[in-house]
Amino acid sequence: MFLAQVDPSLNFWNAPTGTTEWFLKVGLGLLIGFGLFFGLMSVPTNLRRPVVAAFTFVSGLFYVLFWLWPAPIGREDGTKPLNAVEGVGFWLSDALPKVANFTNILAAFMLGLGVFSVLKIHLGKIAKQQKDWGFSIVLLTCIVLMVAFGYWDWNLRTFGADSAKLDNPTYWHFANYMQDLLFDGLLQQMDAGMFSVIAFYILSAAYRAFRIRSIEATILLAAALIMMLSLMGAIGYLWDQKALGDASPFIANFKLKEVAGWIKDNVQTPAIRGIDFGVGIGALAMGMRLWLSLEKQGQS
Amino acid sequence: MQFIDPGRLLGQIYWGAQYLDTGWVSRLVPLLLVTFILINILRARSGKELYIRRIAGLNAIDEAVGRATEMGRPVLMVPGLSDSVNAVVVQALNIFSYVTKTAAKFGNPILLCCYNATIYTVAQEIIRDVYQEQGMVDRYDPDSVRYISDRQFAFAAGVSGLILREQAAATFFLGEFYAEALIFAETANSIGAIQVASSTQSTQTPFFIAACDYVLIGDEFYAASAYLTRQPVLVGSLIGQDWSKMLIGTCILLGALNVTLSSGPFAGKSLTEEKSAGVWKPVKEPRLVSPDDVFAVQLFKSQDKAYVKKSIVKPTREKDPDYHPVGGDE
Incomplete structure (x- = not known):
């Protein structure tokens, strides 16, 4: 297991699991992450802008360098760079997947906030019995069901005793049927329904535009x-x-x-x-x- | 004719070999565009008065918000369906911050619907900032910025539902829009909302033109913040964009002229020799001049792949003694 499993070759950015180097890098990564987080939170508001500007510049600079720095030609695993210029090229190409992962990590955090927004608005609507609160119950029920059956289905397909056979519906369990019903049977069909509505909208918009x-x-x-x-x-x-x-x-x-x-x-x-x-x-x-x-x- | 190998020239034999690609003009053009933008930002900062033409869609913002206030109904904004916070989203949010400022002055409620959770958090911060700047934090409703869904048609259904339920009087659809563009525009039209829209996807622009009251076409979308705020940096950048467009336009015009002259009046002329590996050689069988043989096209294209390929020698590197190849998970 690696810090980033997409890249099995060892470099500056990863280490074999369980080694001192691995613990050191994980610890250092967490320390830097939390340090930055709390540091930025404690910075006075008027100083936040330059700090954010510096981060933005450094992040952007990585991609600018990645595209403009001469790329190593015919690089093979386990070779050393010829000179310092190539060394930077090696470092940049090794770092790219990890830098790209930062965005994914941030997006994962933000998704939690997004779900919180949905729950807050609709739970509030139900609690206060505002107009159309019934729809909010439907929405929240759907979210819970999708998450529950989606996870159960994934668990069976990944860790289940007969996971290899689950491509064949004959071996499906209750969770697999429910996931299929909710995702393919309902969600996909409703998506298609919304999409097909566009045909009628094109007609009405064209009628107005072409007069x-x-x-x-x-x-x-x-x-x-x-x-x-x-x-x-x-x-x-x-x-x-x-x-x-x-x-x-x-x-x-x-x-x-x-x-x-x-x-x-x-x-x-x-x-x-x-x-x-x-x-x-x-x-x-x-x-x-x-x-x-x-x-x-x-x-x- | 031999090409100069910049790698050898600088004493570093193998680095930089990708720049031997003879389509170097296509690298020079973006550099020029960046220079134009920076020069004009400096010009505008030095206090030079720069002109921006009238853009109807942006003049309509105040009118739309004012109308919503008169009707006592909310203003609805959608920053498109971008997957992350990119330049398009930031520009859309810039315009929305102006809309929100106007709405806040009138005490008008707003709704901002987000497709992506990252955009949602950024939008929430920006809208709160606007209310704070206006000294109206008490009027800021955290629920006015909403995350709807990151599935395209679930989002379309959610936003359409909101437009109908809340009876939005003015709608702003600015950003990246795809097939759902017309669903939003027609739903808003059905309740008589005044609409200002713009899509960076040129395929959706005609739908907005057909269904909305005001449309920002193409780069008018990026001109919005400069137009609305007249900040020197933004105005200068806008003029730089105009210079860039003039450069591209000139290239297109000269290129078209070159291709027309080479393949029009001289059509049927046979090509007898072509450049290969840096030298002109006779072609095996004479063929007609194609647009690819024309100077203007070759200037922007990698014209001599054979030479580039030949000049790139795979370097022999030392083995790294610290390298431990591992075939996946341990």
């Missing part, structure tokens, strides 16, 4: 009409094959398939790429402002 109110809406309507017609097999066949089948090369440009393709390749795709470029550059600028702590959060 001829302005030049822009009219262009939108015309483009959408061509696209829809080009996807209708019968109409496409009648126009493209029957009406314009033997037309001259110039007239053939007016086949629905050609016009729709032109709209997609020359109007839609460049527009989307333009938007994506803008979003990408915006994200880059935002990321830089965050990394260098130039962004003053919450003061908009």
Whole structure:
């Protein structure tokens, strides 16, 4: 067993279980973690910002270095770096999975807070018998049932005597059936139900958007009409094959398939790429402002 | 033509060999973008007046919150479906802090629905900070920031339910949205809520345009905090983004011109030699010029893989005596 089981080779970041080095590293990790936690809590509010800024910078710097530092070429397990530059490259690539795990650890802590929020709001609603408190009972019951049967099912599949056979429903226990009913039978179906509702919403939104109110809406309507017609097999066949089948090369440009393709390749795709470029550059600028702590959060 | 090996030049034989990739211009461009942004931040900090055009969606924020106040109904905000606190979420929360500030001034209730527990905790801190800054801590309701679910359609159902039950008068959907975008927008539309929306996913933008009153398209979303606060750092960064867009636009224009001239009027011209391992060699069979052969494309692409491959020699490293290979769990 390792500190991080994803990486079985030994390096600065892990150690074999039970050895003094392992205990030392675990202890040191806990000490640093709790030290940082309590240290940050006890820092006066006006000093918290620079401390957070320093942490943000160091965390960001790791990824900047990871992407920009020359990567070791043809590295094999159990070899030493050629020089100091490669040494840093080795260290960075060894550290990456561990640094990424910090995010997972934080997310696990935060999930607890999220669940606490859900419980607090809905238990409060039930206690005060506020409007629609019945739905809160359903929600909390579902959470408890999902957790209980999900864990029971996982336990049977992982540690059960017949765990290897549980892929076959013939060998299922009560917990496996319940988990299947709750997850695949209910949750997945409700997910699919919500997803399918979108079809009706598209219809109502399209109806509002495509009314001829302005030049822009009219262009939108015309483009959408061509696209829809080009996807209708019968109409496409009648126009493209029957009406314009033997037309001259110039007239053939007016086949629905050609016009729709032109709209997609020359109007839609460049527009989307333009938007994506803008979003990408915006994200880059935002990321830089965050990394260098130039962004003053919450003061908009 | 031979390429200079930067590794050998600096006396370090094997490091840096990945930079031999001749598509180095594609590394230079991001560096230029970063420089543009930093230069403009410095310009704005030095007190230079920089212009930002009017953005209707952002002007509508005050109108939407004001309307919600008149109707005595809450303002609902969703920072998208990001899996963690990333740049998109931070930007959305920045805008929401402005919305909350406006709502707090009017004494209007707010609801902020989170898809992710990490976002929930950050959002809670930011919203509390806003009330604190306004000197209205007593008006802050911790339950106004809620974690709903981290399953896409459970979240969609939860938020839609809240919109309907609480009869939100103004809704703000800003961030990463996917298939659920239209569910939110149409639900809010069904109760007559005024809607301001923006998705960083370009596939969802048309849905928002069709269903919402105001939409921030593309990088308008990132312009919001600069537009609303006029902080020099943010305004400078925004101008830097504009410079970056102009650079990319110029590259695209010149590239298109180059490809058009090379493959348009000269279409049918056969290619007789191409560069391989650093030298021009005749091709075995002459072929037509393709867009990949054009200068502008080669400038941004790794154009000479053969040379790069040849120049990278696998180094022989010493064995590490302290290394103990272990095949998994002990």
